[in-house]
Amino acid sequence: MPLHEACGVVGIIRRTPVLTDLEIALRALQHRGQESAGITMFDGKHETHKGMGLVSSVFSEMNNGFGKGNSGIGHVRYSTAGGSTIRNAQPVLLETESGEFSLAHNGTISNHKEIRKMVDEETLKSDTDSEIVLKIISQKIENGMNTVDAIRETMKILVGSYSITMMHDDKMYAFRDPLGIKPLAAGCFDDGYIIASESSAMDTLGASFDRDIQPGEIVEMDADGITSHGIDDTERKAFCMFEYVYFARADAKMDGILAYSVRHRLGQQLWKEHPAEADIVIAVPDSGTAFALGYSEASEIPYREGFIKNRYVGRSFIQPDDIKRKKTVNEKMNPVGDLLDGKRVVVVDDSVVRGNTSRKIVSRLREAGAKEVHFRVGCPPIISPCYLGIDMPTREEFVATGKEVEDIRAEIGADSMGYVSISGLVDCIGKGEKQLCLGCIDEHYPVPIEGEKLRE
Ligand code: SF4
Structure with a gap:
């Protein structure tokens, strides 16, 4: 069974090394997951360090020489009992003919059983739905699509919640599910940009909070700016009420x-x-x-x-x-x-x-x-x-x-x-x-869930 998790994600790109920024951002998001933490940096190639425990302990053991790059993504995670293992820690990594990929995911893909059939299960290294998402995106790129189209086509088959930061070689992307179930915010430094689960990460770093990534939006980010590749403009959204009530930090601004x-x-x-x-x-x-x-x-x-x-x-x-x-x-x-x-x-x-x-x-x-x-x-x-x-x-x-x-x-x-x-x-x-989304308090869910009622 894939792991149901709630996590924090971040992606930063600047003109100077960002490892310390990523660590600070993950510490600001630590309340979203305390079981494992990880960072992938781009410094000519993807380099990853992840481990079990709090951000401060995972990165105090860090090898010298890690993390000189000017861009990277990070993740903090918690899981169900039994799923708390290093093989499920993120970012998820993948090396393919069409390049290196790293992905950090907050949310749960509810049609994971169906999408699992689209990949070679033998090659999966974790129990997470996040790895399946990354495999599907990379397969589409191997079949000739550009990265943004591959993400867009993958989003069409995903059901559930996802706020994701992703790197493909030196390029960085972020995208959010069309119902906008989990938060994702964008901000800027004077020499770069940041995407994070909560605006609190930006406040902590002294970056400015610019806007939310919109439900269904895909963005591409480099040190010169954030480019939007379209937004899902359907009226129905389903932001998780529990983020406002409990899960997010009190100083987080979500959807305004x-x-x-x-x-x-x-x-x-x-x-x-x-x-x-x-x-x-x-x-x-x-x-x-x-x-x-x-x-x-x-x-x-x-x-x-x-x-x-x-x-x-x-x-x-x-x-x-x-x-x-x-x-x-x-x-x-x-x-x-x-x-x-x-x-x-x-x-x-x-x-x-x-x-x-x-x-x-x-x-x-x-x-x-x-x-x-x-x-x-x-x-x-x-x-x-x-x-x-x-x-x-x-x-x-x-x-x-x-x-x-x-x-x-x-x-x-x-x-x-x-x-x-x-x-x-x-x-x-x-x-x-x-x-x-009010599913846990009124038993009507915004996406089809086996055995549960759908909110019309
Ligand atoms: S409102 Fe409840 S059911 Fe919906 S995403 Fe949040 S915690 Fe889950």
Whole structure:
């Protein structure tokens, strides 16, 4: 089974060496994947270094002499349990008669079974759908197409989500699926250009963020500029709502909308939909902070930092197995007893997936002396898997599947519980329902998925 992954990608081309820029960009995208990291540089030929772990550890072990080129692409990744292996780390590489290729992919190709038949399976070196995409593109080039046409023709047969950076010999390309499910942004330096999953990578590097790569767009990039090779102009788009709610950094601007502002508005919306009589509002740090501030401002209930986070423990959601996840939840935050003792507390989180964190949070707040705990969630109940780039493989894993909110409240032990509504979420994002993927919260997907309903 191909691996369902959510990742971060980058491509940079300048008039000076870009290895350090690529490392910095990948560190800025580290929240999108912590299991492996890799960079391919072009310095007359493609040279790649990749490894398991965080960007800082993978590149601290780097061989001398790697990475003198002025262009390169990079990738950070997380995967399902069992798929966390170096053979699946990206960029994916390919050497053919028609040149060298490297590709970094964020997303999941949902018709992977069909497209797999188009390549010689014996030659595949990984379990990833990304390698199949690269093989198909290279086959078309070997059959005489130019690179842009080969990408365009390949996009016509792909179903699913993909935001991709790619090098063919010394040329760099980026493209995004026609529904624009995963983000991809373009920016510039004074001597070159950058494409990255999130605009935060540009901010960190001091590059300017120019625009989003449009859904269905293919771009070609060199140190003189970015050339667009057409855009899919169908009205229907399907940007992943979960990028705004949780996955992207709060400072990322995606399709013109800042993730932080969406989260703040969702907090205000939560107050409108689920008010609570309380003494303080606190966040589940850090991802709940903007929501909690919105709730506090709308309700005029003071905001306090009720939890202090251990910044050296990773995100629980993207740990590959449940034992690691539970351990991480225990370690990662500590309640501030003096602020909580005897108080009626509203605690706001961005989303509830498995419920492990929520249960633990409520019990820790009670241990710290909270008199009442009112749980508020900035994302509607997640009840269905994601097949388009975020690893949540089975319905059984979600605490909300088949349950009323009251059952979930009892299960996590809160005094009251409230999720923002789907219409509230759509309003707060501000893109309109026809522009969003809501598959994991309304069970209707923007592309055909076996056994699931298609959003018309
Ligand atoms: S199913 Fe959910 S997580 Fe997956 S792309 Fe759609 S909105 Fe995002």
